[in-house]
Amino acid sequence: MSTIDTETRTSGGIAPVVETGTATGIAPVPETRAQRTRGAVRWQTRQAINFWLKWIMVILAYVFLHAPLIVVIGASFNGGGEYAAIEFPPVSPSIEWYFEIPVGQFESLGLSFALAALASLSAVVIGVPAALGLVRSNLPGKALIGIVFRSPLQIPAVVSGIAFLQMFYLIGDTTGFYAQGGFIGLAIGHIFIAIPYVVGTVVAVLQRFDHRLEEAALSLGASPWRTFRRVTLPVIMPGVYAGALYAFMVSFGDVPLSIFLTAPGYVTYPVELFSALENDFDPSILASGTLVILFCLVVMIVVQRVVGLDALLKIGGTGKGR
Amino acid sequence: MSKVTFRKAVKRYGTFTALQPLDLNIREGEFLTLLGPSGCGKTTTLRLVAGFIQPSEGDVYIGDENVTGIPPQKRGIGMVFQDYALFPHMTIEENIGFALKERGDSAGAIRTRVWDLLELVELQGVQERYPSELSGGQQQRVAVARAVAHTPRVLLMDEPLGALDLKLRESMQIELRNIQKNLGITTIYVTHDQIEAMNMSDRIAVMNQGVMEQIGSAEEVYDKPTTKFVADFIGQINLIPVDLPEQTNGHAVTGYMGSEIKVGLAPGRILPTKRAVLGIRPEQLDIVPADTMPNGVNQLSGRIVVARFVGNVIKVEVEIGPEQTIVIDSHPSLMPQLSGGDEVAVTWKPEAGFLLED
Numbered sequence: 001m002s003t004i005d006t007e008t009r010t011s012g013g014i015a016p017v018v019e020t021g022t023a024t025g026i027a028p029v030p031e032t033r034a035q036r037t038r039g040a041v042r043w044q045t046r047q048a049i050n051f052w053l054k055w056i057m058v059i060l061a062y063v064f065l066h067a068p069l070i071v072v073i074g075a076s077f078n079g080g081g082e083y084a085a086i087e088f089p090p091v092s093p094s095i096e097w098y099f100e101i102p103v104g105q106f107e108s109l110g111l112s113f114a115l116a117a118l119a120s121l122s123a124v125v126i127g128v129p130a131a132l133g134l135v136r137s138n139l140p141g142k143a144l145i146g147i148v149f150r151s152p153l154q155i156p157a158v159v160s161g162i163a164f165l166q167m168f169y170l171i172g173d174t175t176g177f178y179a180q181g182g183f184i185g186l187a188i189g190h191i192f193i194a195i196p197y198v199v200g201t202v203v204a205v206l207q208r209f210d211h212r213l214e215e216a217a218l219s220l221g222a223s224p225w226r227t228f229r230r231v232t233l234p235v236i237m238p239g240v241y242a243g244a245l246y247a248f249m250v251s252f253g254d255v256p257l258s259i260f261l262t263a264p265g266y267v268t269y270p271v272e273l274f275s276a277l278e279n280d281f282d283p284s285i286l287a288s289g290t291l292v293i294l295f296c297l298v299v300m301i302v303v304q305r306v307v308g309l310d311a312l313l314k315i316g317g318t319g320k321g322r
Numbered sequence: 323m324s325k326v327t328f329r330k331a332v333k334r335y336g337t338f339t340a341l342q343p344l345d346l347n348i349r350e351g352e353f354l355t356l357l358g359p360s361g362c363g364k365t366t367t368l369r370l371v372a373g374f375i376q377p378s379e380g381d382v383y384i385g386d387e388n389v390t391g392i393p394p395q396k397r398g399i400g401m402v403f404q405d406y407a408l409f410p411h412m413t414i415e416e417n418i419g420f421a422l423k424e425r426g427d428s429a430g431a432i433r434t435r436v437w438d439l440l441e442l443v444e445l446q447g448v449q450e451r452y453p454s455e456l457s458g459g460q461q462q463r464v465a466v467a468r469a470v471a472h473t474p475r476v477l478l479m480d481e482p483l484g485a486l487d488l489k490l491r492e493s494m495q496i497e498l499r500n501i502q503k504n505l506g507i508t509t510i511y512v513t514h515d516q517i518e519a520m521n522m523s524d525r526i527a528v529m530n531q532g533v534m535e536q537i538g539s540a541e542e543v544y545d546k547p548t549t550k551f552v553a554d555f556i557g558q559i560n561l562i563p564v565d566l567p568e569q570t571n572g573h574a575v576t577g578y579m580g581s582e583i584k585v586g587l588a589p590g591r592i593l594p595t596k597r598a599v600l601g602i603r604p605e606q607l608d609i610v611p612a613d614t615m616p617n618g619v620n621q622l623s624g625r626i627v628v629a630r631f632v633g634n635v636i637k638v639e640v641e642i643g644p645e646q647t648i649v650i651d652s653h654p655s656l657m658p659q660l661s662g663g664d665e666v667a668v669t670w671k672p673e674a675g676f677l678l679e680d
Contacts (some may be wrong), residue, residue, distance in 0.1 A: 219469075220468070
């Protein structure tokens with residue numbers, strides 16, 4: 001880097017080269033004007049490349065993430081024959097497939113939402129106290145308990161599914177109550193896979209929690225319970241929201257575990273789609289998929305407006321904190 | 323406003339004793355500083371008053387009430403933490419009004435009180451903001467306002483200025499002291515900074531390794547330290563190993579390398595009995611030509627090692643014996659006469675030195 005480069009940089013970013021040359025032209029620099037201009041050009045080029053490279057990377061990342069969604073949405077508007085393949089861009093656009101969505105899929109969707117809501121709520125109710133115990137207590141087997149709470153993440157969901165099925169049969173054989181193939185069986189399985197996400201995020205927040213906030217509240221006359229309600233809980237709340245959101249998404253999208261626990265009348269939406277695709281391809285799947293994508297988009301926008309997604313993603317950041 | 327009393331309070335963690343048996347009386351309205359290096363037990367002492375920890379033995383009193391075993395929320399204290407520990411999800415008004423709301427004050431009463439407090443700490447107009455929107459110094463003031471909002475019986479401060487830069491720290495020292503005087507609130511202040519302690523305190527309690535070594539005003543701990551640690555920790559000092567002293571009428575006599583040294587004896591002063599060191603502050607020493615006759619003062623001869631100009635004084639290092647140098651604060655105008663290798667004599671008045679157990 002020659003001196004002139006530094007000068008150019010300080011004198012104002014991406015200003016045209018020639019202008020920079022004239023502006024500093026009076027200064028007695030031992031380089032010729034041409035040399036200076038070349039130096040500035042090199043620097044400017046590099047800046048421009050950096051700028052465009054950055055944008056290209058961002059665009060590529062977005063394309064990579066969203067291309068499948070766009071294909072699904074686009075193809076859902078195909079018109080024409082009953083056994084049309086996925087066509088993108090859509091040929092003879094129409095919304096006819098939106099009227100062909102089987103009623104069963106809406107029922108499944110309802111079941112999946114109910115399950116996901118119940119699973120994330122239960123995961124919060126079980127996971128937040130668990131996380132508090134894991135971080136705050138000095139139980140002897142703390143590490144072991146932590147592993148137990150995390151284990152659903154490590155066991156493949158297929159294995160969990162089989163295990164639940166076996167367990168429900170065993171319990172059913174002795175008590176006469178068979179949980180599989182019903183809402184209760186599905187709910188137990190979904191709560192099981194949802195808990196680690198809440199425990200994980202809340203543990204992360206609690207580990208970064210400044211315990212002096214609680215001491216301050218105590219010193220100001222708040223009881224331990226009031227301290228928890230007024231200080232601890234609000235500060236860890238972003239972590240709870242984030243965990244609940246993850247839990248919801250994991251439950252909502254689950255196939256491998258649910259597939260073992262479903263029965264006619266209790267088929268979750270992803271399992272319904274899965275089996276529909278397995279038998280033969282029906283373009284109405286694209287249409288119902290599009291509806292779900294749009295619904296998720298709306299939910300995200302609402303969450304962003306109400307809570308602020310940044311707060312959720314920045315879990316543990318004390319929000320308005322230090 | 324209450325006094326605070328420790329009666330034989332001890333704090334142990336397993337085999338480690340964080341606080342040796344402590345008897346301490348903190349007067350009503352007093353500003354007492356616990357001063358010492360990290361790990362000396364000063365924070366332990368403070369937390370015993372707060373109730374975050376309980377003594378292993380002994381008792382702690384606030385006023386006439388024995389608070390041992392009583393949880394912090396029932397002690398009527400206010401506390402300022404090092405990084406302020408302001409509640410990040412609450413506005414300044416909610417932060418300051420926290421204790422009042424817990425107490426059950428009406429919203430109107432809280433608002434009025436918060437306004438008064440913001441005026442007290444000179445921070446009007448920030449009540450709607452969040453702590454992260456304030457500077458360090460402003461957060462500090464909010465922390466103080468929050469801690470005194472419910473007029474606690476004792477105000478506890480744990481290195482509250484530690485996170486501020488030097489300039490701000492100095493002005494905050496004065497300001498904190500003024501607020502404390504205005505409120506007349508008994509205050510226990512923890513710091514490792516001796517200048518801060520001397521600037522602010524009515525009395526300073528110097529602690530080391532879980533023991534309270536000395537308690538007294540800034541002048542007392544500086545001029546009449548009772549232990550070698552206190553002498554060494556507060557300010558700069560020369561410590562010279564000397565012979566065991568003998569007491570003669572009104573003063574003590576000791577010796578260093580054959581030279582007799584007289585030491586003035588304050589009443590009640592106990593002479594060292596095992597190994598003695600003589601402590602003298604650099605500013606109490608004078609440098610005179612080597613051939614000067616002693617004239618009612620103590621005198622040791624030596625050789626100048628180096629003389630360093632540091633602004634208001636010259637720090638002169640003089641070697642007075644094998645591997646024994648002492649530092650003398652000399653007037654800058656004497657600089658030309660002082661150069662390395664010169665033979666000189668060092669003199670001081672008998673009452674300027676003090677004898678300590680090594």
